[in-house]
Amino acid sequence: MAAKIKVSRFLKRYESLQEVLLDKDLAGLGDIYVNFVHSLALSQKLQRPKGAKVNNRILAEAVKRSGLRKMLPRRIDRHAQGNAAEALIVYAWIQEAMSFEDCLKILGEGDDPTDAFTQLLQEIEKRLGATL
Amino acid sequence: MAAKIKVSRFLKRYESLQEVLLDKDLAGLGDIYVNFVHSLALSQKLQRPKGAKVNNRILAEAVKRSGLRKMLPRRIDRHAQGNAAEALIVYAWIQEAMSFEDCLKILGEGDDPTDAFTQLLQEIEKRLGATL
Numbered sequence: 001m002a003a004k005i006k007v008s009r010f011l012k013r014y015e016s017l018q019e020v021l022l023d024k025d026l027a028g029l030g031d032i033y034v035n036f037v038h039s040l041a042l043s044q045k046l047q048r049p050k051g052a053k054v055n056n057r058i059l060a061e062a063v064k065r066s067g068l069r070k071m072l073p074r075r076i077d078r079h080a081q082g083n084a085a086e087a088l089i090v091y092a093w094i095q096e097a098m099s100f101e102d103c104l105k106i107l108g109e110g111d112d113p114t115d116a117f118t119q120l121l122q123e124i125e126k127r128l129g130a131t132l
Numbered sequence: 133m134a135a136k137i138k139v140s141r142f143l144k145r146y147e148s149l150q151e152v153l154l155d156k157d158l159a160g161l162g163d164i165y166v167n168f169v170h171s172l173a174l175s176q177k178l179q180r181p182k183g184a185k186v187n188n189r190i191l192a193e194a195v196k197r198s199g200l201r202k203m204l205p206r207r208i209d210r211h212a213q214g215n216a217a218e219a220l221i222v223y224a225w226i227q228e229a230m231s232f233e234d235c236l237k238i239l240g241e242g243d244d245p246t247d248a249f250t251q252l253l254q255e256i257e258k259r260l261g262a263t264l
Contacts, residue, residue, distance in 0.1 A: 026181050
């Protein structure tokens with residue numbers, strides 16, 4: 001999907017992972033993207049359409065468990081930690097490092113959303129490793 | 133995208149367009165889907181990532197202009213009219229009648245979002261015509 005619609009055209013050049021994590025524009029789009037993938041994963045589990053927003057507490061906890069927390073400024077609240085996760089997830093999609101389908105698969109595995117988001121962030125970090 | 137991830141597996145059988153328009157489960161997922169396509173269209177226009185929610189007033193007006201309003205119960209508020217648009221848009225995506233890319237293209241055309249959503253709803257109604 002990303003390749004077809006050329007979303008990467010509107011992405012500026014980021015110099016570091018931290019720059020991605022703290023980008024507010026990316027976090028804004030990421031919030032919407034994450035809710036969509038999450039809702040679709042949930043719909044598949046429940047076998048009926050379901051719209052749901054991801055709790056910020058879950059994203060902040062996944063940032064902590066994945067080890068990304070240490071890349072963020074010390075005095076940063078839970079909301080900003082959630083933003084960092086959202087920014088990174090949509091960045092990976094736009095950069096074609098983590099396809100929509102792969103993201104959906106990881107979020108659909110297991111029953112604990114915090115575990116699933118932790119795994120997703122770790123996998124993204126691994127895949128982006130060489131590029132940022 | 134829809135074909136690959138087999139979203140249609142969790143869709144029940146709908147007997148009429150009105151049944152789709154009034155389905156609350158579809159509206160829930162549709163809300164999230166519409167915000168995502170809208171945000172991506174906006175990001176392409178602005179040439180930077182942007183997350184934005186579609187105003188319910190815009191969706192309700194598009195329902196009116198597209199002629200779908202007459203398929204809904206007379207005493208229905210603006211919120212429910214917006215829900216109807218969201219339900220139909222995501223239904224068309226799941227049914228593969230309107231791909232994500234086509235939807236993005238229509239929403240990206242022109243500068244008036246009400247016009248764009250009106251055109252989208254009319255095109256969906258046309259494409260679904262034979263199936264519902």
